[in-house]
Amino acid sequence: MVKGKVEQILITKDEIATRVAELGRKITEDYRGRDLLIVGILKGAIVFYSDLCRSIDLPVKMDFMSVSSYGAGTVSSGIVKINKDLDHSCEGVDVLIVEDIIDSGLTLQYLKEYLISRQVRSLKVCCLLDKPERRKCDLVPDYCGFQIPDAFVVGYGLDYAEYFRNLPDIGILNPDA
Ligand SMILES: O=P(O)(O)OC[C@H]1O[C@H](OP(=O)(O)OP(=O)(O)O)[C@H](O)[C@@H]1O
Numbered sequence: 760m761v762k763g764k765v766e767q768i769l770i771t772k773d774e775i776a777t778r779v780a781e782l783g784r785k786i787t788e789d790y791r792g793r794d795l796l797i798v799g800i801l802k803g804a805i806v807f808y809s810d811l812c813r814s815i816d817l818p819v820k821m822d823f824m825s826v827s828s829y830g831a832g833t834v835s836s837g838i839v840k841i842n843k844d845l846d847h848s849c850e851g852v853d854v855l856i857v858e859d860i861i862d863s864g865l866t867l868q869y870l871k872e873y874l875i876s877r878q879v880r881s882l883k884v885c886c887l888l889d890k891p892e893r894r895k896c897d898l899v900p901d902y903c904g905f906q907i908p909d910a911f912v913v914g915y916g917l918d919y920a921e922y923f924r925n926l927p928d929i930g931i932l933n934p935d936a
């Protein structure tokens with residue numbers, strides 16, 4: 760089923776694993792001695808989140824938000840909707856948002872403003888993939904796995920119309936599929 764729908768593997772599972780381990784080491788160094796809350800953004804970040812958290816060697820807390828702005832398409836509607844908020848207060852807490860991808864940047868811009876308004880102690884963003892060419896706002900991640908070209912990608916948590924999230928590699932979607 761996947762054959763023909765993903766036209767090219769962009770990042771292999773081994774390359775992802777190596778980079779996730781590097782990010783985990785860096786985050787461990789940066790947050791040593793601090794109380795960190797890692798916020799995963801459902802659903803796209805789930806696979807990256809679970810691998811990244813296990814590569815961070817610190818006593819962290821985990822929470823999730825669910826937002827959506829793409830529906831079943833490949834272009835952001837620009838309207839970000841919070842479907843699930845944090846379970847606990849984040850006031851005075853060091854928060855790291857974990858995202859699968861930054862494309863237009865509108866989702867993260869909205870989330871950052873929202874969490875800052877809830878008076879976090881500090882706020883940083885870790886994304887696996889960044890498409891800087893597509894940016895519609897001024898947003899730069901603090902930690903980034905890979906910069907990628909302007910193509911719609913799937914796998915390792917990323918979907919098209921909810922499919923392909925379970926692919927172990929990241930590939931470019933065949934636009935005709
Ligand atoms: O930078 P942007 O243009 O805002 O795009 C990035 C967002 O788009 C995807 O979420 P989506 O709304 O598709 O939901 P999902 O995580 O459930 O797949 C992705 O997980 C990011 O949250």
Ligand code: HPA
Binds near residue numbers: 860910912917918919
């Ligand atoms: O390239 C992408 N793939 C999957 N979801 C996305 N959300 C923004 N960009 C993408």
